[in-house]
Amino acid sequence: MMDRLFSQTAITRLAALGLVVTILVGGCDRDLSLSPSKNKVLTDDERMEWWRDARFGLFVHWGLYAVPAGTYQGKRVDGTGEWIMNSAQIPVGEYEEFATRFNPIGYDADEWVRLAKNAGMKYIVITSKHHDGFCLWDSKMTDYDVMNATPFKRDILAELAKACKKHKIKLCFYHSIMDWHHPDAQAPFFPNYNDTSRSNPNFDRYVETYMKPQLAELLANYGPLGVLWFDGEWIKDWTEPKGKALYAWLRELQPDLIINNRVGKGRQGMEGLNKGDGEYAGDFGTPEQQVPATGLPGVDWETCMTMNDTWGFKSYDENWKSSAELIRTLVETTSKGGNFLLNVGPTPEGLIPQASVERLEAMGQWMAVNSESIYGTTASPIGKPEWGYCTAKGETLYLHVTEWPADGKLSVKLPNAGAAKAHLLADKKNKALPVTCTDNQVTVTLPGEAPDAVVSVVVLTVNAK
Secondary structure, eight states, X not given: OOOOOOOHHHHHHHHXXXXXXXXXXXXXXXXXXXXXXXXXXXXHHHHHHHHHHHOEEEEEOXXXXXXXXXXXXXXXXXXXXXXXXXXXXXXXXXXXXXXXXXXXXXXXXXXXXXXXXXXXXXXXXXXXXXXXXXXXXXXXXXXXXXXXXXXXXXXXXXXXXXXXXXXXXXXXXXXXXXXXXXXXTTGGGTTOTTOTTOOOTTHHHHIIIIIHHHXXXXXXXXXXXXXXXXXXXXXXXXXXXXXXXXXXXXXXXOTTOEEBGGGTTOBOGGGOSBOTTOOOSOSBBOOBSOOOSSOOTTOOBEEEEOSSSOSSOOTTOOOOOOXXXXXXXXXXXXXXXXXXXXXXXXXXXXXXXXXXXXXXXXXXXXXXXXXXXXXXXXOOTTOOOTTXXXXXXXXXXXXXXXXXXXXXXXXXXXXXXXXXXXXXXXXXXXXXXXXXXXXXXXXXXXXXXXXXXXXXXXXXXXXXX
16 A cells, blocks of 8 residues: 655644644655744653653553454464564565454444543553554555554544543553554565564655654644653664654654653663663653562653453453452552553454453452552652552552461561551541551551452551651
């Protein structure tokens, strides 16, 4: 399919947002002199404030890969569902045929957002375009999108943006730097689209005449966005200077935009954290499928994780983490100063799998009681206690007890605590629990039974008056 040039419609939309951009169109520099942004200039701390407070978000991997659902030519394909185009070595033209079968008539953006909100999530990150190059919005840059290539013909991102605005959830997009469908990117690398040793001589043209206009289009049509979450930066044609340039360009378009560290080349494998002491592009690290052992004091980071073994939908992946494990991962991540981005992979019909729904509902039930101990908290000032985890807000500690003490005594190593008081977060009457303090320790006397079988929270205020 031929990719269209950046349209006057998109330019008009950019102008309406007061953006100033320069885009390379048809091989020529074209200045789009638009009204300057009237947005207040924020400090980095002000820009990151909502994200640091949120702590919990929903990741959504959805695209044409949901149609084969992990099976190709009658055989199950190893690897995650969204990588099937590369894993099964499917030619571009053949993979495009999945678009004719992508008709998710069960998609209900409002239902998705309500599910996330009821789970206690504050933001949603959805794949605007994954590595396969298919776009979930009505892009003016290509016909390889949900409006032109599928029978569905509804702008998925527009509907999600409307629902997020209604429910006051931050809308964010995952966007792949690599593109297995575009001839100026990785398409010619078939059958190994992920060949990191090869280079496309036209890759810079892809960036300037396709990727950047699409990103500007996303900001203009659906912004302001909370986060642009990049991936696919490991390819040979992408460099750290290109990442820094893209970061700066995007921040000009939307000054309060938050961008992950995969916009550049800094992250260290699945640990997702910047290598060494160098200065790399991006606002936060991205550990994948893991929580850093000791956290990262002074560094913004977000753990992204699947509920089973895949990001994109695979019909036969039933290796689900339990609700209890996911709740405790949220608590652990927050106790170490990070955010938790938990993934769902919707079906080709547009439904979030029931197993995912059940787990989100269970997390929502826990958050309905305990969200105060998650939102706006900072990392534990007492390390990792043997009985569970800890988060903090000023001089208030939230003691997340996963191992209820048999003797009813919860000990907290806390020098110079001064006067202290405690109560169970689940107790609506905030009935005081007995507290004793020594020079180096605070001991809270607990009731005989934990209020929550997974994680119970004790609110401990030190230097209490």
